[in-house]
Amino acid sequence: MSVPVPNPEPSPGQHAAPAADAPTLGSVLAAGAGEAVEVVSVPGGPGVPVRGVGLYDPGETFAARDHVLVAVGVDASSATAAGVLQAAAQAGAAALVVRRGAAGPAQRLLDVARVVPTALLTRAPWVEWTELVGLLRAGLAYGGGPGAAEPATDVPLGDLPALANVFATLVGGAVTIEDPESRVLAFSRSENGADPLRRLTILGQQVPRWRLAELTASGFLRTLWTTDDVVHRPAEERFPERLAVAVRAGAEVLGSIWVAADGAPLGDGARQALREAARTAAPHLLHHRLRSRTGSTRRRQAVRALLDGTPDVASAAATLGLTPRTPCAVLSVLAVPGEGSAADPGRALHLAALQATAHHPAGFALRDGDRLDVLLPLPGPEGAAETDGPGRHRTAALQARRLGGELAGAVRGAGFRPLVAVGAVREALDEAVDSCRAAHLVLRVLRERHPAGGAERTAVVAEEADVRAALDALRVVDAVSTLSPAVDGPVRELLAHDVAHRTDLAGTLAAYLDRFGDVPATARLLGVHPNTLRYRLRRLSDLFGLDLADPDTRLLADLGLRAAGLLPPRAAGAAAGTAEREED
Structure with a gap:
């Protein structure tokens, strides 16, 4: 990072005293970003002022004083992290965010964090960098600062129903908050009963298609999305007049606010009140969108962390609503196309994922290239107090096998031959990685025995015991392939x-x-x-x-x-080995 742009007082390493109601690091994190970061060190306390959010760039000169700097790609366990924190502190940054590594912050980074005034935060693995920046900016806009709106600041960030009711009072009408696809996110109470169009919109959770066609044909929607001002739609035969305004974050449209006259014409101040409401709504809609998006991202990251063998099992388990001592098994699925087929197996795997999560809510499906992995939490000892350990294992294994058959049926229904590997049942989530590795090995055996392009359409569901000899041979091959000199x-x-x-x-x-x-x-x-x-x-x-x-x-x-991956040709009917076939 080159020399930062000079700033007037205070001197480097110091932060200006926050103005009244100005955003602070504590208020920005409390507004929503706090769930996405872990605080490692805050030498100045949560009251440190924050004036903006920026990206750390070692090749650019920038003014970073009192900013939260996001160091994309910098890992807390790396040797470079300490130097980045020192540079951020010299630029007067309020805080620096780096990626949270599996090994934790490097000791050198912790040593630097103890002597610099800049706070050190680490990004949670389930959130993307762009999402984190959005959350930080939403918290900054909500907490005050340049351009921040004053109305409704007492509404918790992201509480859209409460926000709609506040807007209805300010504007003097019935309010609906919608996303860019005209889906209803929240609506206010109606004092005089909803008009027919508003009732249809609320009940259907989106604007009716025929209404969208009318608004598109008349040019109303085009005007709404291209102007920053309030758009008026006069009263119609059955519907009262309406005002609408787009809600934006910069040039990006986050949604819209609609106001319908509620028993009386909209007042003269309704337009100005709606303009202010749009500014106030921006951080709320941004926060809502990011939280909705990062919720699924967070779960996917937690499942991936468990399947990869994360040391932070407690955090991943909490994200999924489980305890670390939850027994589990991992299933892996392939959708093999038939002879001459060029179809994409993605749809078949998608159907299998829906089968896993819709009929087994405890299951978590994760697509990885042409393979689908399913983490299946199983009943623990508290759910089977009178059953001994082996009995619990047999019950859990049967449950996992049953799910394997259901996943195979979903893939076969999409026109593909399913290969399903069922990993061994493990006692706790920290052993999910072992079940996953076993399932992947079984799947390798099945893939080699049932290559793509064959005419066979029979489903194959197999556990380790079904392909024990081939599995042991595969493990031997993997082991000797790393020997030197090579055996081949x-x-x-x-x-x-x-x-x-x-x-x-x-x-x-x-x-x-x-x-x-x-x-x-x-x-x-x-x-x-x-x-x-x-x-x-x-x-x-x-x-x-x-x-x-x-x-x-x-x-x-x-x-x-x-x-070398070369298996002997097999006679017809011999390819199934000992794997179980699931017939139609």
């Missing part, structure tokens, strides 16, 4: 030869090993004459020095082929 030296040469000469000697070797060296059985599987197979085996020996009579050579060759 000859196999690597073999694969390179196949690519260069457009042959399939590696496939021949995989089939031969899979059939335990049985030449007739391997030849039948490959659809070649036994003598052709014998010729290929001699080529393997001559070209790559593979002595297939030696058991160690066979073992290493098999591991090398598996590590």
